Amino acid sequence: MIKENDVTYVDVRFTDPRGKMQHLSQHVDTINEETLEEGFMFDGSSIAGWKAINESDMLLKPDLYRAYMDPFFAQPTLALFCDVLEPSSGQPYSRDPRSTAKAAIAHMASTGVADTAFFGPEAEFFLFEDVNKVGRNFFDTIKCFDDEFFFCIAWVSLP
16 A cells, blocks of 8 residues: 555554544654554653653554545555554553453453444534623633523633
8 A cells, every 4th residue: 555655654543542633653664564563662651641751662553454545644644543552561551442442342242232333533512602701810710601501501710
């Protein structure tokens, strides 16, 4: 796929515990059969809620069945989704959402509860009829009103 599409970059991707996609872009010259099989080391301490700096080495193992050309990059870029592994044991990292989903599917299959699972993001947004700023000092807040909103009034502290 790299040669056929004249790929310039490979973007290795994973999801953090909060559902945000994280990624590392590598120039194609750094990619070979060994890196695709063994994975990519990265610093897990830079991901919120993952590892302390003294134990932050982590491994991104590409899922070669989830490779596609990203149409939004300026240069030809191959996107690879990855599992996050503990490099010392090769075991899935417990806070990796992909690993959690795979464990849930395995449990579901072993117990016979179901044969299919669907996972996806929870797209959520709010529309308010009116928002008023209340206060004139450091502790300013906003007050939201909406007839359709379940929690009619919400107080949110401003930074």
